[in-house]
Amino acid sequence: MVAITRNSKVVVLTGAGISAESGIRTFRASDGLWENHAIEDVATPQAWERNPQVVWEFYQGRRRQLREVEPNTAHLALVELEQYLGENFLLITQNVDNLHGRAGSKNLIHMHGELALLRCETCLSVFEMMDDVHLESDYVACQECDNPRLRPHIVWFHEMPFQMPEIYAAVEDCDVFITIGTSGHVYPAAGLIDVAKSCGAHCVGINLDAPVNLQQHDEFHQGKAGELLPNFVTNIIKK
Numbered sequence: 001m002v003a004i005t006r007n008s009k010v011v012v013l014t015g016a017g018i019s020a021e022s023g024i025r026t027f028r029a030s031d032g033l034w035e036n037h038a039i040e041d042v043a044t045p046q047a048w049e050r051n052p053q054v055v056w057e058f059y060q061g062r063r064r065q066l067r068e069v070e071p072n073t074a075h076l077a078l079v080e081l082e083q084y085l086g087e088n089f090l091l092i093t094q095n096v097d098n099l100h101g102r103a104g105s106k107n108l109i110h111m112h113g114e115l116a117l118l119r120c121e122t123c124l125s126v127f128e129m130m131d132d133v134h135l136e137s138d139y140v141a142c143q144e145c146d147n148p149r150l151r152p153h154i155v156w157f158h159e160m161p162f163q164m165p166e167i168y169a170a171v172e173d174c175d176v177f178i179t180i181g182t183s184g185h186v187y188p189a190a191g192l193i194d195v196a197k198s199c200g201a202h203c204v205g206i207n208l209d210a211p212v213n214l215q216q217h218d219e220f221h222q223g224k225a226g227e228l229l230p231n232f233v234t235n236i237i238k239k
Contacts, residue, residue, distance in 0.1 A: 002176055004175070004237060006088070009174045010081065010176045011091075011196070012081075012178045012179075012180060014091065014094065018180050019099055021225060021226045022070060025065075039157060043156050045159065059115065059152040059154065063130065070099075073227075074229040075105070076230075078105060089107055091105050092109045093108065093112075094111060096114055098114060098115065109166065111161040113162065117153035119150060121150075123144050172195060177197075177201040178205075184211035193216045203216055204221070205217040205219070206221045207225075208225075
């Protein structure tokens, strides 16, 4: 098992599996549907242009669900790891929920956006709007310009994930790269381990099932992140 010191540079990538243990429904089912919706009907810019009401209602439901879930022990273990490493730690998540932030993670990049945020396509302002009025509204208007309809601050299919230059720079410079709760299917996130590996990082995986890029991991721990990660963090820290 890898060991780290306070000088170790560690990048963690989390996926749907870590949130699923808190009750967040996973990205898509085996039948290809996302909460009974076809991906192209709720998760593309074209869907937003074609039928914004359907897309809006879908994301409003997912936003309301955030009030029903809490961070789990895996989220908290990553906070402990960050507190030990300080600025040498970066957490990159594919998840659009707010559980990492609520657990206490600070050095955090939401590469696929955040459900708690809404964005104006006219002036590009971003707002956190999670009160009862906004969660029940048909649409929400921009507070900075005259745009009557904000969109979810989510990276849809055919859109570029956020902060990719910062992500690549951190992955290229890390000593240890850890994937948690991710299947290795969704790119460009799934390709980050290839970058880390090519730059000499020790690559660790924790997931309920073996990911498709299992061979890229130097070590893999199979099981629930909430059960494995607390002890894993305790064991790898050299105090």
